[in-house]
Amino acid sequence: MKELRADIERAGLDTLSGRKAPRARVLLIAGRPGSGRSALAGELVRQVAADYPDGVLRTRLSDPDGTPVPVGRAARDLLDALGEPAPAGAPEDQLGEALRTALAERRAVLLLDDAADAEQVDALLPDNPGCLAVAVSSGPLTGIADVRPCTLGGLDTKSGVELLSRFTGSVRITVDPRAAERLAEQCQGQPAALVLAGGWLAARPKAAVADLAKQLHTDPGAEPMTARLLRLVHDALPQTAARTLRLLALAPAGLVDPHTAAALTGCSVEAAHTTLDDFAAHGLLHSVGSSLPQYRVPGCLHRELLRLAEDHERPAELQLARARMLERTVRLLQSCRAVTETDSPEARQKVLALPRPLRFPTPRAAADWLRLRRPALLAAARLAVADGELDTLARRLMSQLVRAMVAHFGTRGAAGDLYDIHNLVLDVAERRELPRERAAALLNLGDLDARTGRTTEALARYRAALDAGREANDPYATGRAMESVGGAHLELGDYDRAADWFGRALAERLARDERPEAARLYGRIGAAHTYAGRYGEAMRNWRAAVAGHRRDGDVAAQARALSELGRVQEYAGRLEESLRTCREAVEWARRAEDTRLQAALHLRLADSYERLGDPASAALHRSTAGRMLAEEATEGDSEPEHGANACEIRTASAED
Structure with missing residues (x-):
């Protein structure tokens, strides 16, 4: 030091x-x-x-x-x-x-x-x-x-004996100091080996230090001392505890909590917690300082534990233990997400139907668990996909992990992790030849690429998703991919192709009589024509969007579409028409209780009146907008994030 x-x-x-x-x-x-x-x-x-x-x-x-x-x-x-x-x-x-x-x-x-x-x-x-x-x-x-x-080499003999005495107490060292020194030398001064030796002695208060030193001397073996001591500790444990210890090698990222240990061995959570505490007390695990009980498998023991597991367990038993662990993780993630749906009676019933150890008392407790277990959860997803034989469980795990992260952190807050998860989903979909899930993963990855400015990469993802959607005969994926391709072209400034792709998506929606989506696509086509300076075409499409939203009774969408129609009319030099449209939009925005839109429309009206030479009316509308924005600021303008659909993992069909 x-x-x-x-x-x-x-x-x-x-x-x-x-x-x-x-x-x-x-x-x-x-x-x-x-x-x-x-x-x-x-x-x-x-x-x-x-x-x-x-x-x-x-x-x-x-x-x-x-x-x-x-x-x-x-x-x-x-x-x-x-x-x-x-x-x-x-x-x-x-x-x-x-x-x-x-x-x-x-x-x-x-x-x-x-x-x-x-x-x-x-x-x-x-x-x-x-x-x-x-x-x-x-x-x-x-x-x-x-x-x-x-x-670092090894500790000197004196320091090694001091480390042993932390576990054995000073009496056994004082009784036979030569045996303690011999044991420290046999451990080659390696702290990990000394901790294992001390833990073995601490678990046997009646054993002398010389007993362990003699046993190691008579059975030298070719293994490193840490591995020999770990096997010695393992073989001396009760059968259930020994099995728990060796199965900890399967814990994702080497991070273990009572639920993971209970699922691996098939015991209760309380029994697993007690066993993990005992392991930590004897140096077999390191406690992770957090608000939840969590432990780390020491890196120097991980490979040895894996060898013990492979020596004592059949491959089918190890695979079953992995499957139980993943299934427990899926159920915990389901509970973690369901606890946030406080307004849903169905979600409350699902939570109550879960066993008590799988429930979270509050959304805050669920969010804390998700944050602390995040490295292990992501590692579990990577390991499940790499395994290759647990793809069904891997798909369920990733689906629930995405939903839980979006529910607690939002799409933007969890974007980095979501990107990695969707890449894993894509790997499984391609390996299992699941075009519907491949399309969903490509759409999600494209959305995240587009959100971070990689529009060209997003366009390639959307085109691949369109091919996968057509292969799966999935109208949802096909329509969404067409619209996304149009959106990418719009972002890249290719307005003609954007309008063309929006038109193709519109035809799909109209063929399936999906009126709300069709009305929204009319607006996207109008936006593309507006950017291209084709104001006549833009006004025609925005009017179609207004009519569609009116038929569906979507007052807020109708107000926004009227707002955009008024904007295009202003661009086209039709100020009187723009004023009438904006006043109508203000009325619909008031009915929709959209204060921000009302304020924006009042500001636009103020600009229009100034161009028409009416400063008094302009000042009136400007002051009205300022008052609305000030009132909304005092009430708080935070809005819930609606991004779950952008990161949806589609469930495979029965054919898949």
Whole structure:
């Protein structure tokens, strides 16, 4: 720790050569898994956090199985921790640049745990010498300049004995200090092995330290000491607890809560919670500091637990355990979403029909659970899709995850996660040849691309969705794709193609007698003609939209369509007609109780009266608009977000 603290203040090569340090100082803690490298990094960050007022940002750069985490995902997690928006679906280099921009004026600490290579770390380093990056890795990060690794070996014998005494108490160490020293040496001073040895002794108050040292000596084996001790602990556990321990290797992202453990083993949530607490007390799990009981499987134990599971469980039993875990997650997500539907009697009945452990008391509790379990839920979706044999469960899981996220965070708030989920849906749909779901995933991805300004990419998605919709003979997907293609062309400034595609979508709606959608499409065609300067065609289509909304009794839509008709008439130089249309629109907006539209229309009337040389009437309408906007501001102008349909995952048909 002293060396690391001194290294923070050490002059770098740039400083010695007279140049300003271009990037954050990087500290590297290198060591094998189980050497205490993450614990040392966490303690260092805790000690220096006060010197960095903008906080500590943490992310893991490897999954529990050793797979490197994509840089884009890590950058997005760090941006989320900073509260900075990250564009959905953005490439890695754009996310890395967004992270560097966010940290350009901040003093923060980045803890990059379990880095697989230098490229991962380099892509996340801020161009700000006021920041500090603490990287944890198994070896040197060749390629990052001016980094001196702090390499961890094993603890000295005295420190190893002290670590053992935290579990065994001082009496057993004092009775036989030589045995304790021998055990510490057998563990090669590795903290993880010493913790497992201490936990084994703590669970057996009558066992002497010499008993464990002798057992390890008589059974040397070829495995690393951590693996030997884990097997020893596992074999000494009761059968149910031993099975729970080895099945924890299946927990997504190495994160376990009582529900996950209960589903994996088929026991009650209360029994699973008790077992997990016992494991944490004996060093087999690390408790995650959060408002919900949650634990992390140590990275140095994950592969060994997986080997134990494969040795003791048949493949079919492991697959069944995964399926139970995914099914429990689906039901929790259903409950998480249903608790937000407080106005729906059907939703309340669904919640009451669930077992008590699966219910959330309040929407706030459900949102907190969803936020804290988010990494594990996303990892569960990725693992389910990668498995390839649980696609039905994977589709249900992703459907419920999308709905829960939209219900609690909104479409925009969860856009980054939704983009990843829809890509997973697309993978399953293509693998299983499900054109309806492929169309839905492509539409959702196209919407998210369009929302973040990638209109060309969105257009390609919409065209592919149109082909998939036609293949599935799905009129909903086909019509929606046509309209979306038109919208993309409109955004790209190709107004003729936009009007053409809107017209095709309109023909589909009229053929199915979908009048509200047809009225809306008349308006979109009118907008395309307006942008193209064809005001006659635009007015004709807006009048058709007004008539359609009037027939359907949609007062608010009728008011908005009249507003747009008045705008086009003003563009066309028909000021008197525009005034009459706007006054009619004001009346319909008043009936619809749309204060903002009323205010906008009064401002437009004010502009028109000024052009006609009537300043008194203009001032009257302007003051009326100001009063309306002020009244609405005092009442609060927050509106619920309606974006669930944009991220819908269509349920497969019976044929699928």
